[in-house]
Amino acid sequence: MPADGTLAAPVSAAPRASSLQRLARRRTTIAFVMTLPLIAVIAGLVAYPAGYAVYLSMLNRRMDAFAGFLNYEILVESETFWLVVWQSCLFAVTAVVLKALIGFWLAHMLHHIPAKGQRKWRGMLLVPWVIPPALSTLGWWWMFDPTYSSINWLLAVVAVPPVPWLGEPWWARASVIIVNVWYGAPFFMIMYLAALKSVPEQLYEAAAIDGATAWQRLRYVTLPMMRNIISITVLFSLIVTFANYDIVRVLTNGGPRDLTHLFATYAFQVGILSGNIPRGAAVSLFMLPLLAVFAFFILRGVTRRNREMA
Amino acid sequence: MAQLSLRRLVKEYDGGVQAVKGIDLEIADHEFVVLVGPSGCGKTTTLRMIAGLEEITRGEIAIGGVVVNDIPPRDRDIAMVFQNYALYPHMTVFDNMAFGLLLRKFPREEIRRRVDEAARILDIAPLLDRKPKALSGGQRQRVAMGRAIVRNPKVFLFDEPLSNLDAKLRVQMRTEIKKVHQTVKTTTVYVTHDQVEAMTLADRVVVMNHGVIEQVGPPQELYHRPATRFVAGFIGSPAMNFIPARLEGASGALNLHLPGGIVLPVPEERTARYAAARGREVLFGIRPEHLTERREGRATYAEIEIVPEVIEPMGMETLVHFHLDGARDLCARLDPTVPAAPGAPITLTADLANMHLLDPQSGRVL
Numbered sequence: 310m311p312a313d314g315t316l317a318a319p320v321s322a323a324p325r326a327s328s329l330q331r332l333a334r335r336r337t338t339i340a341f342v343m344t345l346p347l348i349a350v351i352a353g354l355v356a357y358p359a360g361y362a363v364y365l366s367m368l369n370r371r372m373d374a375f376a377g378f379l380n381y382e383i384l385v386e387s388e389t390f391w392l393v394v395w396q397s398c399l400f401a402v403t404a405v406v407l408k409a410l411i412g413f414w415l416a417h418m419l420h421h422i423p424a425k426g427q428r429k430w431r432g433m434l435l436v437p438w439v440i441p442p443a444l445s446t447l448g449w450w451w452m453f454d455p456t457y458s459s460i461n462w463l464l465a466v467v468a469v470p471p472v473p474w475l476g477e478p479w480w481a482r483a484s485v486i487i488v489n490v491w492y493g494a495p496f497f498m499i500m501y502l503a504a505l506k507s508v509p510e511q512l513y514e515a516a517a518i519d520g521a522t523a524w525q526r527l528r529y530v531t532l533p534m535m536r537n538i539i540s541i542t543v544l545f546s547l548i549v550t551f552a553n554y555d556i557v558r559v560l561t562n563g564g565p566r567d568l569t570h571l572f573a574t575y576a577f578q579v580g581i582l583s584g585n586i587p588r589g590a591a592v593s594l595f596m597l598p599l600l601a602v603f604a605f606f607i608l609r610g611v612t613r614r615n616r617e618m619a
Numbered sequence: 620m621a622q623l624s625l626r627r628l629v630k631e632y633d634g635g636v637q638a639v640k641g642i643d644l645e646i647a648d649h650e651f652v653v654l655v656g657p658s659g660c661g662k663t664t665t666l667r668m669i670a671g672l673e674e675i676t677r678g679e680i681a682i683g684g685v686v687v688n689d690i691p692p693r694d695r696d697i698a699m700v701f702q703n704y705a706l707y708p709h710m711t712v713f714d715n716m717a718f719g720l721l722l723r724k725f726p727r728e729e730i731r732r733r734v735d736e737a738a739r740i741l742d743i744a745p746l747l748d749r750k751p752k753a754l755s756g757g758q759r760q761r762v763a764m765g766r767a768i769v770r771n772p773k774v775f776l777f778d779e780p781l782s783n784l785d786a787k788l789r790v791q792m793r794t795e796i797k798k799v800h801q802t803v804k805t806t807t808v809y810v811t812h813d814q815v816e817a818m819t820l821a822d823r824v825v826v827m828n829h830g831v832i833e834q835v836g837p838p839q840e841l842y843h844r845p846a847t848r849f850v851a852g853f854i855g856s857p858a859m860n861f862i863p864a865r866l867e868g869a870s871g872a873l874n875l876h877l878p879g880g881i882v883l884p885v886p887e888e889r890t891a892r893y894a895a896a897r898g899r900e901v902l903f904g905i906r907p908e909h910l911t912e913r914r915e916g917r918a919t920y921a922e923i924e925i926v927p928e929v930i931e932p933m934g935m936e937t938l939v940h941f942h943l944d945g946a947r948d949l950c951a952r953l954d955p956t957v958p959a960a961p962g963a964p965i966t967l968t969a970d971l972a973n974m975h976l977l978d979p980q981s982g983r984v985l
Contacts, residue, residue: 511705513674519719519766520693529718533709617709619752 366590370492380591389567391594393575398599399482400571404489408550409543410489412497419498420505431502438495448557449488450475453560478568481561485569488556493549499541504538505531537611542608548600572596621683621773623669623806628678638664640830641678646823651800652805655817656827656853662810669808670699670776673777682773686774693722698767699776706751706757706766706912710737713747717763730769737765740802743797757788758856765795765841768803768858777809779817785812793819795924818842826850843973846981848902851975857907857938862946863979864903875903875976876947883921886971893976896985904975904984907938910951910967919972925951925966939965 332338367375383393384390388541419431420531430516437445452459453474461471510530516526554573563570563578570578580589628836630639639661646652654662656932667673669680669863679686687695696717706715706883713734720730725974738744740763751759760780769777780796781789797820800807801888811817818838822949826833826841826849834846850861864877868887873885874894883903885893912922931938976985 360659509703509705511701511703512707514692515669515699515701515705515766516718517672517692518670518697518699519770520722522693525722530707533707536709614709617752 318589337466342408346618362590362594366594368587369583370587372587376587380588381595383588384591384595389570389574392567393570393572394594396482396569396598397551400486400489401555401571404486404493404550405543407486407490408497408546409495409539412542413501415498416501416505417492419502426540431499434498435495437492438499440539442492443555443559445492446488446556448493449484450560454483469595476565478565481565481569485557485560489550489553492556493546496546499539501535501541504535508534537614540607540611542605547603549598551596554567620776621806622646622650622809623683624679624681625669626679626681628665628668628680629676630638630661630668630673631676637830639668640831642827642830643667644825644832644835646806646808648802648806651809651820651822652819652825653809653811653817654792654815654825654827655811656833659814659829660827661830662812662827666699666776666808666810667731669963670697671695671776672807673686695972696770696773697776698770698772698774699778700760700763700780702779706749706759708751710750711747712751712754712762712765713750715751716769719770733771734765735768737768740768741765756784757792760784760792761795761806764784764799764890768799772804774808775805775809777780777807777811779811781811782807782812789816802875814856818854824854826853826857835864844984845975846984848977848984850906851904851977851984855906857950857952859904859906859975860946860949860979862903862905862943862949864901864976866901866976867894868891868897871898875901877903877923877943879943881923881943883923883969886919889974893985896976898976900979901980901985902977904977905969905971906951906973908947909970909973911970912953912957912968913966914968917970917972919970920968921971922966923969924964925949925967927959927961930959930961939967972974 365372366380367376367378368374369379404575415434419427419434438489451457455461455471455473455476458471458474460474465470473480475481496539511524512530512534521529551571553571554577557569557571557574559576561569563574567575572595576589576592579587579592580586622643625642625644627641627643628639629641631637637950642661642665644652653979654665655925656662664673668675669682671687671690675688679688681687682695682697689821691824707718716734716737717730720733722972725733735744738747741764743758743761743765743872746754746758746762751762760783762778777796781792784792793816796809800820809816811984818841819886822836823835823837824841825835828849832851834841836844841850841854845854845859847860852861862877864883866873866880866886867876868874868890869889873890875883875885912921915920924941925939927941929940931940932955933956937959938955939951939953941949941951941960943949953959957965977983978985
């Protein structure tokens with residue numbers, strides 16, 4: 310095949326082939342045409358909205374004049390915005406750590422249930438993840454309700470005083486985290502279960518003969534073998550959790566006193582509810598550098614391990 | 620180092636399927652014993668019970684005189700080499716070999732010393748910093764052996780360690796394993812389905828079939844004095860020929876009547892042994908190497924006329940495949956200089972000093 314990547318067509322076969330025909334025959338052209346739908350989707354649904362958001366964030370409030378970085382400057386100087394940053398980080402990190410731990414524990418439990426009963430339990434444990442979160446959060450909202458709270462009712466049975474779930478800042482923060490963990494832990498469970506199943510049984514047998522206790526097998530075999538899946542799942546969940554919207558929107562709507570706002574809910578509040586679309590766009594764009602740093606470090610580790618192991 | 624005893628060992632799975640049906644075996648200190656048999660014969664299950672990876676249904680296993688039935692694998696002081704090596708992919712070769720010592724809290728210098736020593740024996744010293752992924756099959760196999768050696772355990776267990784290697788490397792590693800055993804001299808139980816591995820490596824071979832031991836003995840004994848039809852057919856390649864026959868005779872002399880009117884005189888020294896089977900149907904067993912081109916000079920030689928079907932020149936010998944009435948897939952081993960062609964009748968010499976007679980019902984060698 311010629312070095313320029315064209316298909317080897319007999320020279321004499323098409324003495325008067327038009328340049329268009331020749332272009333269509335080039336492999337690079339074919340490849341480009343075949344990826345065109347994907348490029349169109351990315352351009353229309355990712356690149357354009359992102360570029361438009363950057364453009365929006367640089368307008369004034371009435372959106373009739375270019376304002377440069379003014380929106381960003383105002384945000385950086387606003388106390389509420391730094392509360393949102395702090396709350397988003399607290400929410401995302403706490404929720405992801407808890408989801409990862411609970412997911413790991415559940416995956417381990419499931420992994421040791423005999424195959425026959427496993428499907429049943431796996432199905433049941435996945436239920437929180439398949440219910441639309443806006444709906445399930447409504448259920449939680451009712452359970453946290455100060456007057457009709459079923460949780461408080463249960464606490465009362467064991468003589469614990471009622472808890473102001475959504476009324477007091479730290480309890481409200483805990484509540485949104487609890488609901489997010491409840492919703493997201495099954496995702497970790499299913500990913501970790503798949504990872505556990507992919508660890509060859511003989512490695513455990515070799516470790517058992519090498520003298521490892523159950524804890525040491527977990528520490529020296531299971532965890533290192535699962536590190537890539539753990540990293541990727543944590544990264545993915547960190548992004549999704551960081552950008553969470555529906556749970557806070559339904560449960561606390563950012564209250565009390567804007568103390569449970571996350572980036573997404575705050576951007577909605579500023580951009581849509583208060584009608585300052587450029588400022589709202591600026592809020593949501595602040596997520597980008599934070600998530601990029603997370604992604605860089607986690608993906609770098611994954612690539613390195615992939616090269617070394619299998 | 621220690622002796623190993625299996626006493627009335629039974630493995631029964633859910634549903635009553637017995638994989639191992641009450642075997643007894645004594646393995647001496649320093650001995651290299653190979654469990655061999657077709658797949659499903661219970662050899663791997665037996666090995667895994669010794670390792671503690673499989674629960675023992677009944678009977679007991681003792682290592683160095685101590686019954687280990689209820690002792691977990693890590694406290695049995697055994698080391699095992701797995702078929703697919705089971706190296707930890709996230710650890711370097713050094714860490715793979717050091718892992719068992721690390722868990723047993725050996726001092727750092729001692730670990731270093733032992734790993735270096737094992738690496739020297741196995742010729743893998745330059746690989747210590749690599750991950751298993753960067754090794755070839757043969758190198759991985761050596762690392763797996765190194766992991767066993769450094770521990771200096773009472774017993775080595777090998778579970779078909781060469782089956783994942785190509786034919787050439789397998790022969791090379793076989794020699795390697797034998798060399799290592801001559802150096803380290805640890806009691807070894809080695810499982811394989813390959814009778815050549817069994818014959819070449821073992822001090823004693825244990826032939827298993829359907830969960831029971833068919834015969835235990837040194838390779839030469841199994842080859843020359845098989846106890847059952849299974850062992851006679853399993854050991855040796857190409858396999859022993861079996862031809863239905865009838866034992867007839869009067870006044871001391873016995874004759875074997877083969878199909879097609881062939882009559883072979885039973886050698887004098889065997890007549891007493893076979894006297895009880897006079898007048899009965901038997902199976903006449905003879906190895907291809909005792910069925911050769913025409914020879915003369917011994918009283919035990921007898922002649923058989925055959926028509927070759929397929930000729931296989933192997934270089935150092937020529938295999939001739941043929942059949943007789945009532946017996947198919949027979950094979951003779953000829954000197955390569957003897958001319959033989961398919962369809963052209965030739966006369967073979969059977970050395971009856973090496974014949975076997977079997978009871979067709981019980982499969983026992985008479």
